[in-house]
Amino acid sequence: MSRDRKVIVLTPPGRSAIATVRIEGVDALLDVCRYLSTRKGNPVNITPAARPILARLKLPLGGSEEVVLHAASGECVEIHCHGSPLLVEQIVDLFVQMGYARESVEAWIDRTESDIIAAEARRSLCEVLTFRGVQILIDQYRGALKGRVEVVQHLIQTKNMEGTIELLDELLRWGELGLHLVKPWKVALVGPANVGKSSLLNRLVGYDRAIVDATPGTTRDFVTAVTAIDGWPSELCDTAGLRQPQDPIEEEGVRRTLAVADAADLVVLVFSCADPWSKDYDSWRERWPRSLVVYNKCDLPAAQGDRPAGLEVSAVSGHGLAELEQEVVNRLVPVVPSPGTAVPFTDRQIRLLRQTRDAVLRGDYSEAEKHISTLLGH
Numbered sequence: 001m002s003r004d005r006k007v008i009v010l011t012p013p014g015r016s017a018i019a020t021v022r023i024e025g026v027d028a029l030l031d032v033c034r035y036l037s038t039r040k041g042n043p044v045n046i047t048p049a050a051r052p053i054l055a056r057l058k059l060p061l062g063g064s065e066e067v068v069l070h071a072a073s074g075e076c077v078e079i080h081c082h083g084s085p086l087l088v089e090q091i092v093d094l095f096v097q098m099g100y101a102r103e104s105v106e107a108w109i110d111r112t113e114s115d116i117i118a119a120e121a122r123r124s125l126c127e128v129l130t131f132r133g134v135q136i137l138i139d140q141y142r143g144a145l146k147g148r149v150e151v152v153q154h155l156i157q158t159k160n161m162e163g164t165i166e167l168l169d170e171l172l173r174w175g176e177l178g179l180h181l182v183k184p185w186k187v188a189l190v191g192p193a194n195v196g197k198s199s200l201l202n203r204l205v206g207y208d209r210a211i212v213d214a215t216p217g218t219t220r221d222f223v224t225a226v227t228a229i230d231g232w233p234s235e236l237c238d239t240a241g242l243r244q245p246q247d248p249i250e251e252e253g254v255r256r257t258l259a260v261a262d263a264a265d266l267v268v269l270v271f272s273c274a275d276p277w278s279k280d281y282d283s284w285r286e287r288w289p290r291s292l293v294v295y296n297k298c299d300l301p302a303a304q305g306d307r308p309a310g311l312e313v314s315a316v317s318g319h320g321l322a323e324l325e326q327e328v329v330n331r332l333v334p335v336v337p338s339p340g341t342a343v344p345f346t347d348r349q350i351r352l353l354r355q356t357r358d359a360v361l362r363g364d365y366s367e368a369e370k371h372i373s374t375l376l377g378h
């Protein structure tokens with residue numbers, strides 16, 4: 001019986017402002033109505049497909065909760081409630097006790113979505129970190145990527161090597177951006193001790209995430225904070241200052257700094273305007289040649305001598321911080337896809353696009369077609 005009666009939490013796990021619980025079953029609406037009342041305690045009747053209504057839902061542990069309800073039909077009701085996991089669990093329990101089977105959102109998507117790319121988009125939409133990401137994923141859900149992949153398929157069938165490679169390159173160009181809609185870009189703040197790396201992290205995320213102190217060597221381990229820069233999810237990582245370690249803990253801190261910087265999508269090399277350029281710094285620029293050079297403390301008198309070009313900022317006065325953010329974005333996302341652009345956004349899609357490209361370059365069109373069919377879920 002419970003096979004066709006389902007309760008699904010549509011919103012991702014964890015705390016959020018609002019959670020949505022979907023109830024599916026022949027008597028879904030009747031079952032929900034049994035536990036509803038108006039604020040004054042009167043019964044509530046919902047008309048299927050009508051506008052959402054506000055009501056109180058009686059809870060198994062006692063008391064009631066104000067919820068917004070929408071019944072798409074008599075067999076499907078969505079309950080929008082406060083996002084507290086405790087409340088969500090109580091609502092789920094209420095229906096489980098009535099014989100409804102709990103279904104994961106992934107299983108629900110697989111059951112209700114026949115198009116594999118649309119299903120991936122719906123799954124990614126559960127994890128997406130910013131509104132920009134939502135817009136791009138909705139385009140893919142509506143078929144932007146699928147449409148272009150079908151064109152690739154046609155080009156393969158007509159053995160058009162040049163056209164296929166051109167289109168595959170156009171799609172793969174957005175791969176990195178697509179993957180970073182649910183996984184933030186990693187930006188490491190690296191540099192000598194005491195130049196203001198932790199102060200910059202705090203300014204960029206807007207709260208005091210890292211300890212700041214006038215003593216060099218304050219940050220011993222790396223400290224991360226996820227934020228959005230111009231709408232792109234970014235994990236900023238403040239690191240221990242690079243200097244001759246004074247003790248084994250600092251030595252480990254420096255080792256971690258190097259590892260974090262090597263793995264980052266972007267290294268921001270932070271120096272101080274007030275310190276003269278040192279020969280050591282050249283080796284860091286060689287190690288991370290694509291790094292962004294920043295001179296902090298530009299509110300202080302500048303040190304004498306030459307130094308490489310870089311952005312002048314001040315974590316204290318705020319000077320240059322908007323330009324710094326803009327430059328970080330320019331490095332991570334130099335071109336923004338226009339609305340409706342086909343953007344691959346999962347490892348699976350990107351791997352299959354690359355495999356298709358390799359096969360086409362080898363002239364193996366049947367292998368290429370196999371990969372494209374897999375990508376389309378055929």
Ligand SMILES: Nc1nc2c(ncn2[C@@H]2O[C@H](COP(=O)(O)OP(=O)(O)OP(=O)(O)O)[C@@H](O)[C@H]2O)c(=O)[nH]1
Pocket residue numbers: 192193194195196197198199200211212213214215216217218219220239240241242296297298299300313314315316317
């Ligand atoms: N005048 C001035 N002082 C700054 C600025 N940014 C940071 N400071 C000061 O410089 C000192 C060091 O700042 P931190 O942010 O702790 O420097 P850090 O690079 O993280 O230092 P370590 O963790 O030791 O490597 C503190 O006293 C800050 O208040 C700035 O833009 N101007």
Ligand SMILES: [Mg+2]
Pocket residue numbers: 197198199210211212218219238239241
């Ligand atoms: Mg620090």
